[in-house]
Amino acid sequence: MARLRRLIGLAAAACVVVATLHAQTLSGPALIKSLQAGGHVIVMRHASSPRDVPPNPNPDNVPPERQLDEKGRTSATAMGDTLRRLKIPIGEVMTSPTYRARETARLVRLPNPRPATELGEGSGTMQAVSPAQTDWLQKRVRKFPRGTNTVLVTHVPNITAAFPGETPAAAEGEAFVFGPDGKGGARLVGRIRIEDWTSF
Secondary structure: OOHHHHHHHHHHHHHHHHHHHHHHOHHHHHHHHHHHHOOEEEEEEEEOOOOOOOOOOOOOOOOOOOOOOOOHHHHHHHHHHHHHOOOOOOEEEEEEOOOHHHHHHHHOOOOOEEEEEOOOOOOOOOOOOOHHHHHHHHOOOOOOOOOEEEEEEHHHHHHHHOOOOOEEEEOOOOOOEEEOOOOOOOOEEEEEOOOHHHHH
């Protein structure tokens, strides 16, 4: 019985910690101000992309893969315009090797994006990623830059596998903003849907 009470007490304490962490997340102007100061890692899902390869792919989409639709292209461009208008500094940029992730980075006009296999898809579309990829992403969000923000463009299975406690799952184009937790790790500072950038 004593052990049961102890376990219940530990579970309650864990709930308090989780609630406290989520209570500390930022939104709106406070989140933008934090991003303007730099020091964050932004994990972003690629913008809106249909499930199928288009019948008339972009000229540079060779061999043809999935690519952004009109909604994805428009929202990615608008996000980039907002980043520059708000003077949010962007430093290192890495993307999934997939065309739709690279197209997202190009239309946002992120500086010098480079493909990283660790941010790529699993063995099949929307399938689970490898444990090595999950471990890499979990470690990468703890590498905080000074005076700028790192951007990682990837896929929803990668984000869900690395951060299973963050719900709901990332929408297309949604950004998860991570900052230091004060203990050598990372915590979620805030989330921004791609269509919400223009509201700032």
